[in-house]
Amino acid sequence: MSHKVVSLPVVLVSALLFTGLAADAQNAGADGEFYASSRRPLSDVLKAISAKYGWVISYEDPRYSHVDDIEDVTPPGRSRPALVPRGGAFRYSAPTGDVTGLALLSNVLQAYETHGFAGRFEARQVADGVFSIVPVAIRDATGAWEDQTPVMDTPIALSKPEGSAMALIQELVESVSSKSGYGIIVGTIPINALQATNVHLENTSGRASTILRQILAQVSTTKPLTWRMYYEPTPGRFQGYGLNIGV
Amino acid sequence: MTARRMRRANGATIALVAIITSLIVASVQRTPAQAAYTLRPSLPPSGTTGGFANVQNAYDTSSLTASSITKGVACHVNCMFPQVVTTTWSGFTGGYTPTQLTVRWSASSVFQLYRPGAAGYVEGKIEYSTNGGGAWQILELWSDVAPNSSLVTHDISVTLPTNTETANVQVRATLTVQMTACESCGGLYVSNVTGAMSVWDIRLDADGCLVPDSEYSYTSNWNAGIPTAHDFGAAISNSQGTNFARRTVEERDPGGGGPDSCYWDGSLLDPQTTISGGAWPVGTSNQYGYDTVGWPPSAVEYIRENRRDPLPCETQFPQQMVINCGASTTAYRTNTLRMGIDTNTVFSERDGVYISRSWP
Numbered sequence: 001m002s003h004k005v006v007s008l009p010v011v012l013v014s015a016l017l018f019t020g021l022a023a024d025a026q027n028a029g030a031d032g033e034f035y036a037s038s039r040r041p042l043s044d045v046l047k048a049i050s051a052k053y054g055w056v057i058s059y060e061d062p063r064y065s066h067v068d069d070i071e072d073v074t075p076p077g078r079s080r081p082a083l084v085p086r087g088g089a090f091r092y093s094a095p096t097g098d099v100t101g102l103a104l105l106s107n108v109l110q111a112y113e114t115h116g117f118a119g120r121f122e123a124r125q126v127a128d129g130v131f132s133i134v135p136v137a138i139r140d141a142t143g144a145w146e147d148q149t150p151v152m153d154t155p156i157a158l159s160k161p162e163g164s165a166m167a168l169i170q171e172l173v174e175s176v177s178s179k180s181g182y183g184i185i186v187g188t189i190p191i192n193a194l195q196a197t198n199v200h201l202e203n204t205s206g207r208a209s210t211i212l213r214q215i216l217a218q219v220s221t222t223k224p225l226t227w228r229m230y231y232e233p234t235p236g237r238f239q240g241y242g243l244n245i246g247v
Numbered sequence: 248m249t250a251r252r253m254r255r256a257n258g259a260t261i262a263l264v265a266i267i268t269s270l271i272v273a274s275v276q277r278t279p280a281q282a283a284y285t286l287r288p289s290l291p292p293s294g295t296t297g298g299f300a301n302v303q304n305a306y307d308t309s310s311l312t313a314s315s316i317t318k319g320v321a322c323h324v325n326c327m328f329p330q331v332v333t334t335t336w337s338g339f340t341g342g343y344t345p346t347q348l349t350v351r352w353s354a355s356s357v358f359q360l361y362r363p364g365a366a367g368y369v370e371g372k373i374e375y376s377t378n379g380g381g382a383w384q385i386l387e388l389w390s391d392v393a394p395n396s397s398l399v400t401h402d403i404s405v406t407l408p409t410n411t412e413t414a415n416v417q418v419r420a421t422l423t424v425q426m427t428a429c430e431s432c433g434g435l436y437v438s439n440v441t442g443a444m445s446v447w448d449i450r451l452d453a454d455g456c457l458v459p460d461s462e463y464s465y466t467s468n469w470n471a472g473i474p475t476a477h478d479f480g481a482a483i484s485n486s487q488g489t490n491f492a493r494r495t496v497e498e499r500d501p502g503g504g505g506p507d508s509c510y511w512d513g514s515l516l517d518p519q520t521t522i523s524g525g526a527w528p529v530g531t532s533n534q535y536g537y538d539t540v541g542w543p544p545s546a547v548e549y550i551r552e553n554r555r556d557p558l559p560c561e562t563q564f565p566q567q568m569v570i571n572c573g574a575s576t577t578a579y580r581t582n583t584l585r586m587g588i589d590t591n592t593v594f595s596e597r598d599g600v601y602i603s604r605s606w607p
Binding site for chain 2: 167241
């Protein structure tokens with residue numbers, strides 16, 4: 001399956017920025033059209049929305065298990081199965097008018113569900129321009145919808161309030177994995193920036209997502225960092241999540 | 248409004264316009280002389296125990312706070328031995344073309360001489376070095392033998408040769424207080440003198456910023472916490488042999504990275520096609536690092552186990568290096584970073600410098 005994300009058009013946004021109306025870019029107009037064709041079209045459309053409006057959006061996969069939500073891509077002759085999210089082509093056209101961040105993202109999720117893609121999600125506003133998209137339900141193996149608690153909602157406590165961002169994130173991953181029972185690996189991350197940043201946490205206990213946001217907020221990069229938690233549905237020792245950190 | 252008031256108003260308006268015009272003209276005329284960069288010391292100063300207090304006040308960008316010392320001597324305590332206190336400030340950022348060094352400072356003395364034979368001496372001295380403390384020149388010296396007096400807060404400046412290495416500039420302040428004559432050195436002979444000295448601001452104005460024209464990458468160690476990623480060091484230089492100490496180099500993404508053949512659509516890892524956003528201070532030997540290149544071990548294992556196509560796989564992406572000039576940055580080089588995974592090995596590469604290892 002090809003992997004494609006398109007945000008159209010950028011001309012109007014550029015015009016808004018150049019005319020000093022950058023704040024209006026947080027409202028979606030008739031120009032807001034996004035398209036992704038991939039295994040995780042929601043995550044990819046959210047990346048495009050984030051890039052267009054300058055929002056910081058974290059994303060978490062649901063735990064795919066129903067046959068309609070996953071695809072077997074095991075190469076011929078390979079004994080070990082290879083499963084991936086089924087995904088598909090998702091086109092989102094933002095409604096016209098004055099639609100603000102949370103309402104727009106809720107509208108994205110509504111459109112995603114209407115397309116019949118995997119999972120049910122919730123949009124949360126964490127701060128001005130900062131959002132979190134989390135799974136709240138997924139079809140189980142029998143096809144019945146079951147509620148799902150986001151793995152990054154897992155309450156954890158880090159052993160110390162200070163350390164390199166890298167060390168604290170490694171401890172956070174181990175702690176979430178231990179508390180939730182789901183395997184989590186550290187995926188694609190900005191190693192240099194995380195190693196070089198010494199972090200001081202006001203609170204060492206709470207939701208994993210809250211602590212991770214505290215850590216990333218202290219990492220100096222040209223654009224704010226966020227995360228994407230992807231779920232590997234293939235049975236085996238890596239069935240679980242990958243924590244990817246980036247912009 | 249009466250005609251008289253109108254005339255006065257017009258006169259005031261004309262005067263106001265003239266003042267504004269003169270301010271604008273003065274401002275425009277001053278512009279060429281304004282420094283493009285203002286550098287200040289950055290390192291904790293070295294000095295004798297009991298030296299100047301609040302040393303950071305001399306380089307905190309405020310000329311309203313001072314690093315100060317007060318020292319007194321008395322015949323019955325110190326006899327005629329001098330008390331000397333010195334503090335040295337260093338740590339200017341390297342790689343700028345200096346124009347002038349300026350120190351704002353003040354000093355004062357209080358003499359309490361109770362017998363005709365008693366005498367004292369107070370000296371405040373500001374010196375600077377352009378070769379890292381190897382040789383010192385007096386910027387200003389103030390001394391007093393009596394009666395009480397003071398040197399008011401003021402700026403003293405010196406024009407530095409344009410080829411001065413700004414990283415090698417140092418400033419030191421010395422307060423000397425001494426009874427030079429005592430009727431006797433004990434008992435009730437309490438004649439005394441007290442000296443005080445304050446350094447309010449040290450700044451180095453510069454009008455040019457030099458940048459590297461070459462960079463050399465070298466292998467160092469496999470990262471202690473991420474043993475499948477390699478720590479590369481680098482050293483920068485230019486044809487003038489500039490010392491870039493305490494400048495900051497940073498990596499930027501110029502775009503065009505990839506493809507990442509270790510990524511597949513549906514992988515739980517995002518593709519690695521851009522730099523990770525590192526920034527490093529330049530050391531005193533123009534070296535910086537480490538730049539860590541590679542995937543975490545868990546990602547390496549995941550790719551090995553789940554990649555559909557046979558190994559090896561790899562990714563590469565450009566790394567534009569910039570160096571700060573004051574608050575802005577200037578690009579000086581673009582490197583290529585590569586990293587890859589094979590069945591039993593991983594490799595990392597920075598600017599053509601390649602290293603691989605067995606893993607696990």
